Amino acid sequence: MNSNIRKHWTSLVGVLFVVAAFVTFFRYSIDQGWVSDAMKIGAGLVVGVGLALGGLSATVRSRQSVVSEIVIGTGACILFATFSFAGIFYDMWPSITVLIAMGTVTALVSAYAFRFDSRLLMNIALAGGLVSPMLMQPETDQVFTLFLFLLVLNAAYFFLSVAKRWSELRIAAFGGTWVLYAIYFVKFQPLMEGLWSMPIRYAFAAFVLYIAGFLYASWGNNRCFDGWNLYLSLTNGVLFGCWALYIWNGDVPAAATVAMIGAIYLIAGAFVYKMTGKAALYSLSHGFGGALLLLIAAAQTGAGLESKPLINVYLWSAVVVALIGIGRNRRLPILQWIAIPIWVVVCCYWFAVTWDTPRGEWFGVYIPFLNWGAISWIVLAAIGFYLAKNPVGKFASVQDEKVLANLYALLSHIIIGGLLTVQIENVFEEYVINPSGASLLQISLSVAWGVYAVLLFLWGSYNKQKLFVWFGSVVLVIVAVKAIFFDLSGEETLYKVLAMLLLGLLSFLISWVNGKWGGKQTASETPLSSNDSDTGVSP
CATH class of the missing domain: 1.20.58 (Methane Monooxygenase Hydroxylase; Chain G, domain 1)
Structure with missing residues (x-):
């Protein structure tokens, strides 16, 4: 002044x-x-x-x-x-x-x-x-x-x-x-009925006017998209959002209002980024703010439906994939580092809610491993294996990248175990109808986990990755405890005998592999060491 x-x-x-x-x-x-x-x-x-x-x-x-x-x-x-x-x-x-x-x-x-x-x-x-x-x-x-x-x-x-x-x-x-x-709103108490009432028209007109106005002001100020122009542009969205939610209460879902504001901010942020060619504070704040509002709105999709957890997993998985893709394409590692904790949280969330979530059948027919629930497990695991093969870098040392890559792969293998468990349970629920179904289910789970433990052991031994050798061994021990102390309780059947024999053969196979390949490992390897590849670990 x-x-x-x-x-x-x-x-x-x-x-x-x-x-x-x-x-x-x-x-x-x-x-x-x-x-x-x-x-x-x-x-x-x-x-x-x-x-x-x-x-x-x-x-x-x-x-x-x-x-x-x-x-x-x-x-x-x-x-x-x-x-x-x-x-x-x-x-x-x-x-x-x-x-x-x-x-x-x-x-x-x-x-x-x-x-x-x-x-x-x-x-x-x-x-x-x-x-x-x-x-x-x-x-x-x-x-x-x-x-x-x-x-x-x-x-x-x-x-x-x-x-x-x-x-x-x-x-x-x-x-x-x-x-x-x-003042107009309080004094006149205008009618708010309908989707396009006069109050919302005026509020929307002011909102768009100031979005464009502050863009124009920033552009005219040597393309300086910060300061008061930035703060007032963000405040403009808050003011319009409050009025719109109040006026549209009951007529338009809140998610739709939030999505509309988010889309406008996202477009404004992308426009500034396109015109300036750099990630200025305006483009970052409006772009990320708009994307966040769109995510908040999208998170309300399917509210009240039994399949809401499944929708959430697909939504946030898409967000993770988008962040990783944009981060690699634009060489912005920060986006990938943002995606990783989101992926971990989604994995934990899916483990917690999957047991009560509908299976996602196609046309009313359940097909093991070919249903929306199974695909969600596969998507989460694929993201983890991709991160394991393609470490983010820049913010971590080479050794830390290898450790993180092993952890991504490890979590992905746990996800595969969850996939096997849920799909086998669904098969028994859908197709096995007899009094001993529960017992057969437990034995089947033990066999499936045992087979997977052997695969993990074989993979770790072949690639000289002790982490997976140890993980496979731990899984096999858990399977043994479960099979011997829980699955064999009650009436013994021929099926149980065959299952125990199969688990025994798997254990002998692991011993043979350990004797065949174990001597090739060097004493210098650590439990979290990876192969010789600079990219970390193969899943």
Whole structure:
């Protein structure tokens, strides 16, 4: 803010008092019935134009002064108050007349301010233009005229704030417009029925206007997309979101409102990134903010459905894949590091909820390993194996990358174990109908886990990765404890005998493999060491 405004800010307050007195006199004269409406409008025009011409005359006779700016600004404020009286709240002038009058005064004041760098004048005129409608007590609902009035003001003040870099103009216009919207809403209590009621139209128009306005202001300021433009643009979304959620309550799902705001912010962030060619704070905040809002909205998809957990897994898996893909394509490791904890959380979430989630059958027929539930396990495991084969790097040392790669692969193998467990249980639930079904299920699970333990052991031995050798061994021990102490309880059957023999053969196979390949490992290898590949570990 320049020195003139700092020195003469009290003059701005004084002008506001004058405008308040003028508006109060208008209202009082209405109550008393002293003069006709036409006389009041005429008096306002005479006083406003007279003051403006007087200030302009002083500028012509001598050099521009602060006094002339104050006088012209006061005249503009009185004219704005007159227009508010005549067309906005008392329906005496048609909208087009108010628009022409407002546009003319605003254009003349803006031209003078642009020519003579009259920053104080613009601040005075803006304050009067915003305060006049606030002080009026409306008798008719001429809201359309009011918002035309605000559109003209915002267009002029945004242009000058960019052309002259007077940032306070757009800040005041933004704040004053939303305050006027709140006054309109409280005073008129407009109808909110329907998807496209007048209140939501005005709020949406203001929202889009300021998204575009602050983009324009940032672009005009040497493509500097930060500072007040950034903060007010984000505040604009919050204000619109609050009003939209209140107005649309019960008519439009909250998720749809959040998704709409998120999409607009995402587009704005992508536009700035495309035009600047760099990840500026504006593009990052709007892009990530918009994406987050879209995710929040998408997370509400399927609310109330039994399959909601399955939808969540697919949604967040898609987010993880998108972050990894964009991160690798754009060489932004931070996106991949963001994706990894999301993937881990989704895995834990799916382990917790999968037991009560519908199987995701196709056309009402259950096909093992070919259903939506099974595919969700496979997707999660595939993400983990991909991370294991393609470490993120940059933020971790080579040794740490190898350790993390082993952990990704390990978690992915646990996911495969979960897949086997759930699918076998579903097979028995769907197709096995006999009294001993529960017992057969437990034996079948033990055999499946035993086979998988051997595969893990074979893989670890072949690739010289002790982590998987140990993991396979631990799984086999767990299977042995389960089979011997739990699965054999109750009536013994031929099926149990065959299962125990198979598990025994698997154990002998592991011993043979350990003797065949184990001697080839060097003493220097550690439990978390990987193969010789620089990319970490193969799953």
